[in-house]
Amino acid sequence: MIFGRLLRGFSSNIGIDLGTANTAVFVEGKGIVLYEPSIVAIDTKSKKILAVGKEAKEMVGKTPENIQAIRPLRHGVISDFEVTQAMLTYFIKKVLGKSILKPKPITVIGVPTGITPVEKRAVEDAAKSAGAREVYLIAEPMAAAIGAGLPVEEPIGNMIVDIGGGTTDIAVISLAGIVVSNSLRVAGDEMNEAIIQFIKRKLHLLIGEQTAERIKIEIGSAIMEExxxxxxxxxxxxTGLPKTEVITNHMVTEALEETVNSIVNAVRTTLEKTPPELASDIAERGIVLAGGGALLKNLDKKIEQETGIKAKYAEEPLTSVAKGLGKVLENIDLIRRISME
Structure with a gap:
């Protein structure tokens, strides 16, 4: 036991928000030290990894036939085990460095609430293969709520809506437990895809994922602006020739309508399943939004319009999950209480 404590003292334990779009890594005692796209570029002939993270993202849609830019996670879970393992190994080595004397870290990973037992095992195995000593899986909305500073251990109803790239996780939390939850495989990626398909249909123009993302950030809105x-x-x-077109914010709102409504309806369904005492806490305290997908302009207003409850953003929506995992690392008892079986 003393040896275990000593080992813990020497190792830099880490929290990983393993997202479909981006991965954030929190190192105990240092904070968030890495925030990079969850993308790996591979030479399909030699199977060699050419780039990971930011470098790999720059290659998306611009690679020759033999180079593939792969996103190894889909809807918040592993779709390509080997590539995820390689990506995790790269990120862990990048933040901790190589040292023979340094013990393997305790690793806490954020995962969607709707994850299956097979998907859980894949995350645990990938993290252990990448160099983790012990692996604890924490539901992303729980981590986001802790990162947003919500009093999750108190007998108070806290509602968090965590919209990432691949999943939207909605949870009502009280006494360090998830009372009601809803995991939806509709989030930021689906918004981008909706924009791509709308522009193809209306303007007969083919655009890539990065252009769709830029459109969403620059002129996207959840409600029709005046x-x-x-x-x-x-x-x-x-015909395959380069072409320039003009798109308006009203067109983008129309393109996103179905996706936004799916998320808002999931929030309403979760509220309907919430016990009355906790629902009254939420009505008083509001709904907290986290994750990159939640940054779509006016999404807070749309949720408020449809539910009648004030929606507000976490202080740093993009890194709420990673910050929460970092806080959890300081409390081993809390890790054991809230980690998934």
Missing amino acids: EEKEMEIRGRDM
Whole structure:
């Protein structure tokens, strides 16, 4: 036991928000030290990894046939085990460095609430293969709520809506437990895809994922704005030639309507299943939004319009889960109480 404590003192334990779009790593005593895209570039002929993270993202849609930019996670879970393992190994080595004397870290990983036992095992195995000593899986909305500073251990109803790249996780939390939850495989990626398909249908223009992401960030809105804004976009027409078109914020809101409604309806369904005492706490305290997907303009207003409950953003929505995992690392008893079986 004394040896275990000594080992813990020497090792830099880590929290990993393993997201579909981005991975954030929190190192005990240092804070968030890495925030990079969950993308790996591989040479399909030699199977050699050419780039990971930011470098790999720059290659998306621009690679020759033999180089593939792979996103090894889909809807918050592992879709390519070997590539995820390689990506985790790269990120862990990058933040901790290589040292023979340094013990393997205790690793806490955020995962969606709707994860299956097979998917859980894949995350645990990938982390252990990448160099973790012990692996604890924490539900992402629980981690996001802790990162947002909500009093999760108190007998108070806290509602968190964590919208990432691949999943939207909604949870009502009280006494360090998830009372009601809803995991939806509709989030930021689906918003991008909706924009791509809308532009293809309406403007007969083919655009890539990165252009769709830029459109969403610059002129996207969850509700129809009074003022019309325009944005020039480039892609290729149906004959394959480069073409420039103009898109408006009203068109983007129309493109996103179905996806946004799916998320809002999931929030309403979760509220309907919430015990009355906790629901009254939420009505008083509001709904907290976290995750990159939640940053879509006016999403807070849309949720408030549809539920009648004030929605507000966590202080740092993009890193709420990673910050929460970092806080959990300081409390081994809390890790054991809230980790998934």
